[in-house]
Amino acid sequence: MASSSSSSAALYRISNLQNHISPLEANNKLRSIVKTSPQVSEALSNGRAVVALESTIISHGMPYPQNLQTAKEVESIVRENGAVPATIAILNGVPCIGLNEEELERLASLGKSVQKTAGRDIAYVVATRGNGATTVSATLFFASMVGIQVFVTGGIGGVHRHANQTMDISSDLTALGRTPIAVISAGVKSILDIPKTLEYLETQEVYVAAYKSDEFPAFFTEKSGCKAPSRVDSPEDCARVIDANKKLNRQAGILFAVPIPKQHSAAGNLIESATQRALTEAREQNVTGNAETPFLLARVNELTGGTSLAANIALVKNNALIGSQIAVALSQLT
Numbered sequence: 001m002a003s004s005s006s007s008s009a010a011l012y013r014i015s016n017l018q019n020h021i022s023p024l025e026a027n028n029k030l031r032s033i034v035k036t037s038p039q040v041s042e043a044l045s046n047g048r049a050v051v052a053l054e055s056t057i058i059s060h061g062m063p064y065p066q067n068l069q070t071a072k073e074v075e076s077i078v079r080e081n082g083a084v085p086a087t088i089a090i091l092n093g094v095p096c097i098g099l100n101e102e103e104l105e106r107l108a109s110l111g112k113s114v115q116k117t118a119g120r121d122i123a124y125v126v127a128t129r130g131n132g133a134t135t136v137s138a139t140l141f142f143a144s145m146v147g148i149q150v151f152v153t154g155g156i157g158g159v160h161r162h163a164n165q166t167m168d169i170s171s172d173l174t175a176l177g178r179t180p181i182a183v184i185s186a187g188v189k190s191i192l193d194i195p196k197t198l199e200y201l202e203t204q205e206v207y208v209a210a211y212k213s214d215e216f217p218a219f220f221t222e223k224s225g226c227k228a229p230s231r232v233d234s235p236e237d238c239a240r241v242i243d244a245n246k247k248l249n250r251q252a253g254i255l256f257a258v259p260i261p262k263q264h265s266a267a268g269n270l271i272e273s274a275t276q277r278a279l280t281e282a283r284e285q286n287v288t289g290n291a292e293t294p295f296l297l298a299r300v301n302e303l304t305g306g307t308s309l310a311a312n313i314a315l316v317k318n319n320a321l322i323g324s325q326i327a328v329a330l331s332q333l334t
Contacts, residue, residue: 036146037098040086044147047334049083049327052143052151052181055099057316058087058107059114059133060294061154062309068108070313072101074320078152081324086148088139090117093129097146107133116290118171136183137175140253144179149242149330151183152323154316155219156255157293158188158197161279166288169200176253177204182242184323186315187217187224187257191275191296194224202229205252207241211322213259220311221268222259232256235322239329258322264314267307274303 036044043050053074058067071087078085086098089107096103107114110131117125117132119141125132134142136156143151157170170192176183187210188197198216201208210216210228218224232238238256245254259265278299282288287295301309 034095034097034142034145037086037096037100039084040098040146043084047331049324049331050086050148050150051078051083051320051323051327052097052139052148053078053085053087053320054136054139054151054153055087055089055107055133056116056135057154058089058104059110060112060116061297061312064108064111067111068105070316071104071108074152074316077317077320078324081321082328083150083324086143088134088142089114090122090125090130090132090134092131093126095122095126095142097142097148107131112294116294118290119175120171136172137170140172140175140179140181140183143181149181149246150323150327151181152316152319153183153185154312154319155185155187155189156183158192158194159200160292161191161193162283163193163196168288168292173197173200173204173206176201176206176255178251179253180245180251182238182245182254182256182326184256184258184319184326186219186260186319188219189293189297190219190221190224190272191279191293191300194218194226198226198229201255205250206255207245207252208255208257209238209241211238211256211258213257217257217259218268219315220260220265220271220308222262222265228257235325235329236333238326239333242326242330243333256322256326258315258319260311260315261318264311267304267311271300271304271308271311274300274308277303 058071075085089096114131114133117138118135119137157172160168209230209232212233215223216226216228278296
């Protein structure tokens, strides 16, 4: 474990990156805090499209080696569509922006032994030189540090069902409210309370739009029964919103909700039934906090015979496709 004085110094350096320093000074300080891959660094320097990717889906979302295969396929989709993938994780206490093949393999094989790292956990994982798989909130933090404007994930966290009793609200929502990055997801996970999540995002001043739809998607299904606050119909539409958000110096983020491909949404009713059963089991077993979502997703996958996992992979790949197109449109615009 690092000494308290060295940990304090590291946190002081991180906090100063957000304050009144020039871009050159910020870049110099970043080199001493995070490790940015040569490919990502070059792309950012040249104004090319870069797409941030979280790593919790690799460590906690599916078993090895399927997680490694999926991670590689998602990165390939990003590259094939003209952008540079930047998978983000903390390895041996070092925040890494863009993983090489060896680092991806290591993260995937370690699996759930890697700490699931939300924004609140970053300082601890760095200080203890641990391994951390970043959630949406932590990925937003690191992507913002290096200037990545587009982030692809499966689904964001949200307000949990029965939150009126548990107060369980994901830090993804507050992170979105203070980080000017566009997140491309399949909405919020259907295990959550979608209407309350949309209300909370509105409170956080996060612009929310459904992609080519008037209805907000529910992760495994195209429709949630909730009207989307706004609608966008092309990567160029999305890019213009991101560009305007930046020029206006707004500090809140953007959520583009992309419906799951039609061919994978047919099993939505089966998955929703399994979700209800898994929620009941979670309450009976007193599974709460950041352990709840991995438990529910694993249990739903068991109850559906793998159907939910296949749908999850399909929607992540689709989000990577759309997200890459948005990132390229943004780079061309700016």
